[in-house]
Amino acid sequence: AQLDRYCVFGNPIQHSKSPAIHAMFASQTGQTLEYSARLAPLDSFVPSVQQFIAEGGKGANVTVPFKLEAYALANHLSERAAIAGAVNTLTFSDGVIVGDNTDGVGLVRDITENAKTAIVGRRILLLGAGGAARGALLPLLAQQPASLTIANRTISKAEDLVQLAHATKTYRGEIEAKTWQDLNGSFDVIINATSASLQSEVPPIPYTVFADTSFAYDMMYSDGQTSFNRYAEQAGARTRDGLGMLLEQAAEAFFIWRGVRPQTAPLFAHFRTKGSV
Ligand code: NDP
Numbered sequence: 656a657q658l659d660r661y662c663v664f665g666n667p668i669q670h671s672k673s674p675a676i677h678a679m680f681a682s683q684t685g686q687t688l689e690y691s692a693r694l695a696p697l698d699s700f701v702p703s704v705q706q707f708i709a710e711g712g713k714g715a716n717v718t719v720p721f722k723l724e725a726y727a728l729a730n731h732l733s734e735r736a737a738i739a740g741a742v743n744t745l746t747f748s749d750g751v752i753v754g755d756n757t758d759g760v761g762l763v764r765d766i767t768e769n770a771k772t773a774i775v776g777r778r779i780l781l782l783g784a785g786g787a788a789r790g791a792l793l794p795l796l797a798q799q800p801a802s803l804t805i806a807n808r809t810i811s812k813a814e815d816l817v818q819l820a821h822a823t824k825t826y827r828g829e830i831e832a833k834t835w836q837d838l839n840g841s842f843d844v845i846i847n848a849t850s851a852s853l854q855s856e857v858p859p860i861p862y863t864v865f866a867d868t869s870f871a872y873d874m875m876y877s878d879g880q881t882s883f884n885r886y887a888e889q890a891g892a893r894t895r896d897g898l899g900m901l902l903e904q905a906a907e908a909f910f911i912w913r914g915v916r917p918q919t920a921p922l923f924a925h926f927r928t929k930g931s932v
Contacts, residue, residue, distance in 0.1 A: 659688045660711055661912065664703060664725075665718035668692045672926065673716055676905045679925070680917035688913075700724045704745070704752075714746045714912045716905070722756075722786055729754025738819055739790040744908040755911060758787060759794035761904030762846070762874065762897075767798070769899050769919070772870045774798035774844065781805045782858050783848035784812035787874050791848060792816055793823060802829040804842065806860065808849075810834045835859045841866035845887065847873045852881040865890030876901060878927075899923060 871887030
């Protein structure tokens, strides 16, 4: 019988770690499958997916810049993908395309389980309101933080996330949108979901927000320390970058497809020492 086939679509895609991650998950759990990286032309994401389905593909991950197109393509969406407006995990079965978003749950699992940091009852500051922040919204609120403050360069995008949060109705804490300049008070946990670290920049937030911060998380992953985490450490916070989130979102996708939850800790050690980011 043919191997079950999966892939990741992106553009560019050659540096993706997903094929190596899923191959390691498969061998660890004794599953037999094939997982490849596929470069989709910028104007041909949908035909590329259809081609993969025609070849017998069972599921796919989706990365930059196709997460919105994947959302539009799906016939069925999980609630967290519907709220995020973005899809990173597609499952193909019986002609139906199911879309999910595992980025946010990957973030929350990395913070709460791997970094052993509670979100429940804490004051959380989320920096950024792009795709990664949207994906994180519902999983973060499900942890019932005391408050969630979303700060973004473009305030309207932070306000949109606050509206989405109100629509979920399950969250009982406070939620507010701020610009960098309006930020005041201090926070227990600060999560950087901006792409500022890619340019070695730090969002221009007042240093005082770190006064009581015990933990800071940068979704970007890097072998060296990210500029945001360096800033947070100077303020006395414990820090973590997004490698664990990357592994956890992959583990959740693997679980959706295969019904088995792989362990991420051995991969964390592998990718960290390999220096492959
Ligand atoms: P988007 O392009 O969707 O959003 C970018 C966000 O960053 C926006 O809020 C934008 O603000 C803000 N921003 C960009 N440049 C700056 C700057 N110089 N100063 C302040 N704010 C800035 O990106 P994503 O949400 O997809 O990704 C964000 C980060 O998360 C990236 O670093 C990415 O690598 C990481 N990521 C990590 C994952 C993981 O598994 N570890 C998974 C997904 C993402 P504005 O709205 O004003 O433009």
